[in-house]
Amino acid sequence: MSLALPALSRRALAVWGRNFLVWRKLAVPSLLGNLADPMIYLFGLGYGLGGLLPQIGGVPYIAFLAAGTVCASTMNAASFEALYSAFARMHVQRTWEGIMNAPVSLDDVVAGECLWAATKATLSGAAILGVIALLGYVEGPLALWALPAIFLTGLAFAALGLIVTALAPSYDFFMYYFTLFITPMTLLCGVFFPVDQLPAAVQAVGAWLPLSHAVDLIRPLAFGRLPGNIAFHIGTLLATSLAAFWIATALVRRRLLK
Amino acid sequence: MHDDDDSPLRVENLRKAYDGKPAVDGLSFALERGECFGLLGPNGAGKTTTLRCCLGLTAPDAGTITLLGEPVPAHARVARERVGVVPQFDNLDPDFTAAENLLIYGRYFAQPAAAIRARIPALLEFAGLASKAGVGIRTLSGGMKRRLTLARALVNDPELLVLDEPTTGLDPQARRLIWDGLKKLLDQGKTILLTTHFMDEAEYLCDRLVIVDSGRIIAEGSPRALIDAHFPVSPSSLRPANLEDVFLKLTGHELRDG
Numbered sequence: 001m002s003l004a005l006p007a008l009s010r011r012a013l014a015v016w017g018r019n020f021l022v023w024r025k026l027a028v029p030s031l032l033g034n035l036a037d038p039m040i041y042l043f044g045l046g047y048g049l050g051g052l053l054p055q056i057g058g059v060p061y062i063a064f065l066a067a068g069t070v071c072a073s074t075m076n077a078a079s080f081e082a083l084y085s086a087f088a089r090m091h092v093q094r095t096w097e098g099i100m101n102a103p104v105s106l107d108d109v110v111a112g113e114c115l116w117a118a119t120k121a122t123l124s125g126a127a128i129l130g131v132i133a134l135l136g137y138v139e140g141p142l143a144l145w146a147l148p149a150i151f152l153t154g155l156a157f158a159a160l161g162l163i164v165t166a167l168a169p170s171y172d173f174f175m176y177y178f179t180l181f182i183t184p185m186t187l188l189c190g191v192f193f194p195v196d197q198l199p200a201a202v203q204a205v206g207a208w209l210p211l212s213h214a215v216d217l218i219r220p221l222a223f224g225r226l227p228g229n230i231a232f233h234i235g236t237l238l239a240t241s242l243a244a245f246w247i248a249t250a251l252v253r254r255r256l257l258k
Numbered sequence: 259m260h261d262d263d264d265s266p267l268r269v270e271n272l273r274k275a276y277d278g279k280p281a282v283d284g285l286s287f288a289l290e291r292g293e294c295f296g297l298l299g300p301n302g303a304g305k306t307t308t309l310r311c312c313l314g315l316t317a318p319d320a321g322t323i324t325l326l327g328e329p330v331p332a333h334a335r336v337a338r339e340r341v342g343v344v345p346q347f348d349n350l351d352p353d354f355t356a357a358e359n360l361l362i363y364g365r366y367f368a369q370p371a372a373a374i375r376a377r378i379p380a381l382l383e384f385a386g387l388a389s390k391a392g393v394g395i396r397t398l399s400g401g402m403k404r405r406l407t408l409a410r411a412l413v414n415d416p417e418l419l420v421l422d423e424p425t426t427g428l429d430p431q432a433r434r435l436i437w438d439g440l441k442k443l444l445d446q447g448k449t450i451l452l453t454t455h456f457m458d459e460a461e462y463l464c465d466r467l468v469i470v471d472s473g474r475i476i477a478e479g480s481p482r483a484l485i486d487a488h489f490p491v492s493p494s495s496l497r498p499a500n501l502e503d504v505f506l507k508l509t510g511h512e513l514r515d516g
Contacts, residue, residue: 009335014365021362022353094349100315101343102366102414103335257316258276 006107006249015099015112016119019085023120034124035131038073042066042132045192056194059223063137067219068191070132070146071153074125075211078154079182081117082161083174089113090165096256106256110249114158121154122147129222140224149221152237153214159244160210166251185211190219210240263324264291266418266449267312272321274307274473281307282318283473289418294440294450296460296467300509304473305453306346309422312451313338326417339367342411346422346453348403350395356382356406357391360413367414374413384442385409386435401432408439418449425459437462457502471509 023030046062056064089095096109126147132138164177188198188206195203195212206212213233220227227233268288274281282304289295297305310316312323314334323330328337351359357378364374382388385405390398398406404424411419421440425433433456440450440463454460460467461481468478477484481501488507489499 011366011368014368017365018351018362021358025353093352094345094347095351097345097347098349098351098363099366101313101338101341101345102363103338103368104366105335 002253003246003250006111006246007105008111009105009108011104012108012111012115014104015109016116018095018099019113019116020119031123031127034073034077035127038069038128039131042069063132063223064194064219065192066128066132066135066137067222068215070125070128070150070222071189071211071214071218072186072191073128074121074150074153074214075157075182075185077124078117078121078157079161079178081120082113082158083165083168083177084171086113086117086162087165087168087171087174090252090256091168100256106253107249110162110252111245114155114162114245114248117158117161118151118154121158122151125150125154132222138222138224142224142226143222146218146221149214149217149234152234152241153210153218155241156210156214156237156244159241159248162248163244163251166248166255185209188212190215210237213237263327265289265324266291266326267451268322268324269308269312270322272308272311272323273319274304274311274316275319280473282311285321285470285473285475287468287475287478289449289451290466291449292444292447293465294444294452294463296464297451297453297470298455298457298460298467298505299453299470300455303470303509305470306422307473308470309420309451309453313341313343313420339414340417342414342416342419344404344407344411344419344421344424346426348407350403350407350410352395355392355394356387356398359395359406360410363410364413369414377413381409381412384412384439399432401428401435404428404432404436405439408436412443416448418451419443421450421452423453423455425454425456433459457500457505461501469505469508476508477504 042062042065046065050061053061055061096106099109100106129138129143129146129150133143164174168174188202189195189209189211190206191211195206198206213236217227217230217233265288270286272282272285285304285308287295297308299305307316311318312325312330314331314337317331325334325337326340328334330337351362354362360378360381361371361374365371378391379388382391385408387402387406387409390402395403408424425436428436437459444450452460452463464481466478466480468475470476479487484504485499485501488504492499493503
């Protein structure tokens, strides 16, 4: 397997543009669809459990949960796009094959897909951030800095998802990724409750997972505070993005350029 | 780079093996500008592997390929700026209409949207799809999809067209339409590299051809010269000898899809 560094060109943006144009045709239903699921959880759990709980870290439970929901939704949106949608374009529709007959390299295709999945995740995360801001669960101008943090989170999960796509024989394969990786992460990384409720050993595992870094960045920003260890969290998400993108590119090359 | 070499595609001693089995085993040929060159052979003869190598989508184990003056795979992406490809399997973009497919594909060549839009009516006209501009791909017939794929391959006004079994699965009327289109392109001075296993197609379109079996060239020449050389007397008293007689004589009668 060739571990050569991805060689990228601006043609990757044409791949991004292709996906954007498809999305634009169905933008409103797509955004509403991305909002519905997290909002149901937010209000169901936020009001249902929130009444039973004292404040968490000085904020009402529903506000705590709202910031966590932004992170989880960003992760989910990036993952769905990089798994199911990218797989359809790679394997089912042969869209990538068509693109590669033009002067666009496979590395550019993977980069375009990765950027697109991160963009779509950002749209999704930002939409939720907007809604919870309207509801008054977001404070201060610092909250705007949550947007680049959301994009970075999207990038990391897009790249991780593309690794799975590169290995997937069929759509069924993605179930493993969701049940073994995405769902545990949602529970271990402080989306629904503070991680200090977990046993120390489990906390230690959770701290390694990329979603933890997203939560530790985005939740304080949403409350208008500067996150602690900010460089560490940004660095980890960035390193995850780059390493995962590199691996995904190598795996996709092995799959398609044989 | 061969500055003195006008051949749009020169392949020398190409070798490619999969799992130790040679798919292409020392293939050499060179196209002349403005001709239609056929790559014929039974299933599994190595035709598609050869095309993939020529486009830089697979790295050969040995041999040199020069595509429009550029070494492949090293500069394949640059060379593909001036190549049009009609792939064996349909990979039109199902999320777009006929006209949008051309527009999106032109963007992969970094063409300005206005320039592509200006060319779209003529491309659709050429494909006999002038009335189908706004129609979704899923509602087009097999023949229409092939013609649109051909139009898409012309979006960059290429010097060389590479067609991998362009009429497989089409009815005789649809095949004739594709043939007429290809003849027009040859009249405009374009060079065509064609794989097919329809011998009547090769006989009608190709100026020169090679017959490939087990990754090696077993015959080459013009259709007429090959027929005359192998069948000075027709094998049937009811009709003159044709290219299919030559093909079956050289490649045998056993099935090759086992």
